[in-house]
Amino acid sequence: MVRASACGRPFVREGAVSAFPFDAVIFDMDGVIVDTEYYYLGETAAFAKELGLNLTQEELNGQVGTSHQFFLRMLVDWFERAGKGHLTGEEALIRWDEWAHKRPRDYQALINPGAVDTIRELPRRGVRVALASSSPMDSIEEVLNACGLSDAFEYVVSGEQFKESKPEPDIYLHALDLLGLPANRCCCVEDSVPGITAGKRAGLTVIAKREERFGFSQDAADKIIDQLPELLTLS
Known part of the structure; x- marks a missing residue:
């Protein structure tokens, strides 16, 4: 895998077998x-329930496709709403990871x-x-x-x-x-x-x-x- 910060390996065309409209x-x-997305939605719903938050399906669906930055802000908000204090994004993520690691993903x-x-x-x-x-x-x-x-x-x-x-x-x-x-x-x-x-x-x-x-x-x-x-x- 080439990370975005690294130089890409030279690309060699292997010979097109059919026309394709994009490079x-x-x-x-x-x-x-x-x-x-569906799996993660179930995870976040379970996590919110354990925090004592009653989220609507509309609130849950609104998370689909959102950024990692949005997810961190959401966690901070959830912990505060649940009376767990005002955490930084990093602190909230640590607590999330501790919870999520108990639920292996296949x-x-x-x-x-x-x-x-x-x-x-x-x-x-x-x-x-x-x-x-x-x-x-x-x-x-x-x-x-x-x-x-x-x-x-x-x-x-x-x-x-x-x-x-x-x-x-x-x-x-x-x-x-x-x-x-x-x-x-x-x-x-x-x-x-x-x-x-x-x-x-x-x-x-x-x-x-x-x-x-x-x-x-x-x-x-x-x-x-x-x-x-x-x-x-x-x-």
């Missing part, structure tokens, strides 16, 4: 490669159908692949290792590298800079409103993996697909 695809991770079981094969196939067709996720880099590495994708991406960019991640476009603009490509030669694959918004603000063509469990609209995306293998049929 590169930038993938989101949570909800796109792995079905973690990321391999959460891989979306066809995700690994699609990501592996794109470079065979001469298409470069990168990843831009709002998750912290250690979480990204854990997921990619579990999914057998640690070497799959030319660049991996984490939202924790920026003051604000999605829906701000910075993470995608940085990925484009690393790839050395203009936005009109790339697409991104997203699922949530913050991610779709970030991609559009960066000038990318946004492909949304269909998501209907959280009550939000994906209408701002340029195209909606049901599963990742449909990417290979774009023309």
Whole structure:
């Protein structure tokens, strides 16, 4: 894996086997490669319940696709509302991690159908692949290792590298800079409103993996697909 702060390895086209309309695809991770958004929502709901907070489903759904920075602010707010004092983001995260580590995550079981094969196939067709996720880099590495994708991406960019991640476009603009490509030669694959918004603000063509469990609209995306293998049929 090449972190965003490192120089990318030279990219060698392996010979396109079919036409593809973009030079590169930038993938989101949570909800796109792995079905973690729904799993994480269950975790946060359980955590909030243990704190004694009665959150509505609308409040919970509003967390889907948000940044790590947003998550830290949410934790601080939750602890204060629960009468646990005013913590820093770092202190709140330590308490969250202590709780979450008691609930092991089987990321391999959460891989979306066809995700690994699609990501592996794109470079065979001469298409470069990168990843831009709002998750912290250690979480990204854990997921990619579990999914057998640690070497799959030319660049991996984490939202924790920026003051604000999605829906701000910075993470995608940085990925484009690393790839050395203009936005009109790339697409991104997203699922949530913050991610779709970030991609559009960066000038990318946004492909949304269909998501209907959280009550939000994906209408701002340029195209909606049901599963990742449909990417290979774009023309």
